[in-house]
Amino acid sequence: MELHEALVASAARASQPDCPAGTPWYISTDMTLETIRCPKCSHAQTNQVECEACGLLFRKFEQVQAREKEEKSAQSGQSGLKSERSGSATKIGSVLALVVVTAALTYVLASSNRPESVPPPPTQPAETVVAEKVTPDTAAKPAPQRIEQTPAISAGSPLEQAKNGTVAIETPWGTLGSGFFLTDTTIVTNKHVVVQDTSQLDEFRHKVKTSRQLITLEQESIVELRNRLNRMEDGPTRRQLIIILQEKEKLLTRVLPIQKEEEARLKEMEQPRSTSGIKVFLADGSEYTAQSVQVSAKRDLALLSLYSAKAVVLKTAAKGSVLQQGDKVFTIGNPSGLRNTVTSGIFSGYRQDKETGEVILQTDAPINPGNSGGPLIDARGQVYGVNFLRLRDTQGIGFAIPIQAVFEEFSITSPTGQ
Structure with a gap:
């Protein structure tokens, strides 16, 4: 801006008659009398204070021009500073972006050579929708889950009685689950809690063996590249191969x-x-060992025999008793190893399995890994179902097997008066 104004001023001076140094451009000295020309209307006169034609005050005009020039100069400086800051910020942003991309690329390369460290999720049961049984992988490392706070339970209330009759189950292969006393010597739970999932084992075995094969091939590739390196002359290609080998060996070590x-x-x-x-x-x-295990051939149900003077038998809903949509219900269990957890929700409706025709209960009460086999009860503590699965990748959609199916499956007589 300053260069531009200087050029304009120089051109303006060049278009005017020559003047002594320090003389305003509008003063002409080639006349016999000292004559000036008004910078606004170009009127020629000898009065150097005020234009006789338009009334312009020459000194004031000069001051205004000087002030405008200073303001333009200040604005130009600020604009340059902003541009410089913007440029610096852009450079910093570009460097940070490059660092992020480099880190991401390194992570991808590293991850691509790492075998899976956890077993796959359990096989989906055959239900009306894609669903998963809610059993975690191991007892030692429970997966973090979102668990609602346990509702306040007063001593001696139906919920308290139901909680005292609910148990936590742990298998030798690490499965966690829940169950409850159906009689003073019988506990009901899910079959997938007490029977090891062979399909899960098969898939994990496949992944481990595949990883071993890939590692072996990588080791052979490193040997081959090192032999090739020994035959190469020094140069950019050889040095590049050295870097590649070092990275491969580093990843293999991890x-x-x-x-x-x-x-x-x-x-x-x-x-x-x-x-x-x-x-x-x-x-x-208190800890006990199951005396015997009985599993259903067609339903996800199992019975454990256990003898304890501390057994608290849960009340079951009477045959023919049904829940209404919107009724409040509760689940009790051992989600992610958190024993005696009570969560609440509503009864959403009855659903039918398209493959088996079995009727199941739907609820939005949280059914998390470890809740499998626990009871689904109403506010009076009466059991309506056995929790067994939830929809995959959803929240608030869980299912339970009707309690009457347990009596039918194992030919157990329902307690009198319930």
């Missing part, structure tokens, strides 16, 4: 210990398991 841990875990899972090692924990924390 992957091998993880692979060994997974292979040891697979070996442990493949050991023959006995249901005699199933542990049952009562509400007061």
Whole structure:
């Protein structure tokens, strides 16, 4: 801006008659009398104070022009500063973006060589919608879950009685689940809680073996590249190959210990398991071992035999008793290892399995991993169902098997008067 104004001023001076230094451009000295020309209307006169034609005050005009020039100069400086700051910010942003992209690329390259460290989720049961059984992988490392606060329960209330009759179940292969006393010596739970899922084991075995094959191929590739490196002359290509080899060996060093841990875990899972090692924990924390296990052939149900003077039998809803949509219900169980957890919701409706024709109960009461086998009860503490699954990748959609199906499946007589 200043250069532009200087050029304009120079051109303006060049278009005017020559003047002594310090003389305003509008004063002409080539006349006999000192004559000036008004910068506004170009009127020629000898009066150097005020234009006789338009009344312009020359000194004031000069002051205004000087002030405008100073303001323009200040604005130009601020604009340059903003531009400089903007440019610096852009450079910093570009550098940060490059760092982020580089880090992301490094992570992707590293992750691509790392075998899976956890077993796959349980196989989907055949239901009307894509669903999953809600059992976590192991007892030692429960997955974090969103658990609602346990509602306030007064001592001796129906909810308190139902909570005291609900148990936590732990299997030798690490499965966590729930159950409840149906009689003083019988606990009902889900079959998938007390029977190991062979399909899950098969899939985990496949992943571990595939990872081992990929590691072996990578080791052979490194040997081949190193032999090739030894035959190459020094140059850019050889130095580039050295870097590639170093990165490959570094990644392999990180992957091998993880692979060994997974292979040891697979070996442990493949050991023959006995249901005699199933542990049952009562509400007061006392620990027992199940005496026997009986599983259903067609339903996700199982019975455990256990003898304890502390057994609290839950009341079951009378045959023919139905829940109405919107009725308040509660689930009790062992979600993610958090024992004696009570969550509430409403009864959403009855649904039918298209494959089996079985009627199941839908609720929005949270059914999280570890809740499987626990009771679905009403506000009076009466059991209407056995929790067994939730919809995959959803919240607020869980299902329970009607309690009457338990009596039918195992030929148990429903308690009198219920």
